[in-house]
Amino acid sequence: MSAQVVGQTTRKVFFSSAKMAVATFISRILGLVREQLMAHLFGASGLTDAFLVAYRLPNMLRDLFAEGAFSSAFVPIFTEVNQKDTSGSHSLFWSMSILLGIVTGIISFCMIIFANSIVAFVAPSFVNNPEIFQVTVVLTQIMSPFLFLISMAALAMGALNTQKIFFIPALAPAAFNFFSILCMIGVPALLISQGRNAIYALGIGVMLGGMAQLGLQVPLVAKRIPFTGPIKLWGPNQKRIISRLGIGTIGIAAAQVNVLINTILATGTVIGAVSWLTYAFRLFQFPVGMLGVSIASSNLVHFSDAWKKGDRQEAINFLQSSYNLLTVLLIPATAVMLALAGPIINVVFLRGKFIEMDAFNTAAAFRYYLLGLPFYGIYKVFAPTFYTLDRPSVAVIFSVGSILVNILFCWWAVPHYGFAVLALGTGLAMFLNVACQTIYLQRYLNLSWLFFVRPLVLKSIFSGVVTFHIVHYFQSYYPHQESLLYRAVILAALALLGLLIFSISLLLLGETATLKTLWNARRRQ
Numbered sequence: 001m002s003a004q005v006v007g008q009t010t011r012k013v014f015f016s017s018a019k020m021a022v023a024t025f026i027s028r029i030l031g032l033v034r035e036q037l038m039a040h041l042f043g044a045s046g047l048t049d050a051f052l053v054a055y056r057l058p059n060m061l062r063d064l065f066a067e068g069a070f071s072s073a074f075v076p077i078f079t080e081v082n083q084k085d086t087s088g089s090h091s092l093f094w095s096m097s098i099l100l101g102i103v104t105g106i107i108s109f110c111m112i113i114f115a116n117s118i119v120a121f122v123a124p125s126f127v128n129n130p131e132i133f134q135v136t137v138v139l140t141q142i143m144s145p146f147l148f149l150i151s152m153a154a155l156a157m158g159a160l161n162t163q164k165i166f167f168i169p170a171l172a173p174a175a176f177n178f179f180s181i182l183c184m185i186g187v188p189a190l191l192i193s194q195g196r197n198a199i200y201a202l203g204i205g206v207m208l209g210g211m212a213q214l215g216l217q218v219p220l221v222a223k224r225i226p227f228t229g230p231i232k233l234w235g236p237n238q239k240r241i242i243s244r245l246g247i248g249t250i251g252i253a254a255a256q257v258n259v260l261i262n263t264i265l266a267t268g269t270v271i272g273a274v275s276w277l278t279y280a281f282r283l284f285q286f287p288v289g290m291l292g293v294s295i296a297s298s299n300l301v302h303f304s305d306a307w308k309k310g311d312r313q314e315a316i317n318f319l320q321s322s323y324n325l326l327t328v329l330l331i332p333a334t335a336v337m338l339a340l341a342g343p344i345i346n347v348v349f350l351r352g353k354f355i356e357m358d359a360f361n362t363a364a365a366f367r368y369y370l371l372g373l374p375f376y377g378i379y380k381v382f383a384p385t386f387y388t389l390d391r392p393s394v395a396v397i398f399s400v401g402s403i404l405v406n407i408l409f410c411w412w413a414v415p416h417y418g419f420a421v422l423a424l425g426t427g428l429a430m431f432l433n434v435a436c437q438t439i440y441l442q443r444y445l446n447l448s449w450l451f452f453v454r455p456l457v458l459k460s461i462f463s464g465v466v467t468f469h470i471v472h473y474f475q476s477y478y479p480h481q482e483s484l485l486y487r488a489v490i491l492a493a494l495a496l497l498g499l500l501i502f503s504i505s506l507l508l509l510g511e512t513a514t515l516k517t518l519w520n521a522r523r524r525q
Helices: 003-042 046-067 069-084 086-113 115-122 124-128 130-143 146-162 167-193 200-215 218-224 236-252 254-266 273-308 312-339 341-349 356-370 373-388 392-417 421-444 455-475 484-508 512-524
Strands: none
Touching (some): 003 167, 003 273, 003 341, 046 115, 046 130, 046 146, 046 200, 046 254, 069 146, 069 236, 069 373, 086 130, 086 146, 086 236, 115 124, 115 254, 124 130, 130 200, 146 167, 146 218, 167 200, 254 273, 254 392, 273 356, 273 373, 273 421, 312 356, 341 356, 341 484, 373 392, 373 421, 392 421
């Protein structure tokens, strides 16, 4: 593969990824504000544990039926149909909207009816605390329809991305966060005045946010994918999507299944453990969403488009470019955030009802999550390619194995090392999953091992280690007791120092062309 070809595909991936990354950045910032406000108002308590447990199930099912398995099954086939027959792709979209709406609507209704049994299964220790148990049940019922709303929003996002529309769909989650924030600010006082628990404001915010996330994309869908008349609800393409969805549900959602397992185990440790893990995981999701998901979504569209056209080499070029981008971006992010985990939690969450003990425990979980950050990013890129390659069953086998490893590891480790080790289990499982995917893709696509273990990868790892040690040294001088503004400025300065060190290290190791390509791609957007 020539440097010119790599540069061209890198620019294409970077261009569309950058659009999504900007929108995702806005959403993640609002999401961070949402988490900060939640920590400030409610801290890490039994009530926040109740909300997070109730939110966990529809959020996990969202990845199964929407942003994870469904999108990976839908996008390649929708792309293929769209290349041949635009009106046929429109019909396919609306038929899948109806089918997905029916399925998620039924599941949402069942979650409302069987909320007591669901909570008893997901959080068995809550049964011994009737107040927390009942709050969790009510929150589960309030948020159950969120699955339907977010599934429709994810379907719209996948279809619009296939139309090369990236910014508005990626911005839609910002609407979710915005309405969640408004509810946290305005609804608690109203609930308290009516003798109800203020924590229900979080559930109401999730529902209104889901409506907003779908509503923001409806005008674009109506314009670009119009409903033109009678549709065929069931046909060959619908069957292909459903069959892929059925076999790929576990495969694409391994990370969320692992998180659910962690939730069940965490509820049996100490009060606040679910909240500490969730605060850490939400912060961890910031780089995953900004970098991993943005690059992966762009790669899925470009890779599927090239593969369905029969241009195998171009598809591999896009996969290589996405992998290169992840390496150059996620490794320094991991190094810097790992070195600054304590200060990051200190600046982001330490205020109001979120006390020093909460910050210490959240930082411990955050460090463990960060160890798996590069593998999360690679997984986001590699997993959907199995659907484009018509090999979803392979992804299922790898994911089932990783889930079993996570269960066994966490079951053994939690009694010995406490709740924080649960975060390490998800990273370990993701590493094994990615390792298996790498071996399979190398053989199936007949790739050289240099595709994965490139000099750029080794240089990035070395530069990341250097960056971590230097930033960690300066982190020891971080002013924990100064004003928030002063601490935030110092934290930002240390983060920029880390990125500068990483860049200089790559330059010294001879990767001038790589950095120049990224810089030129940034300017081209």
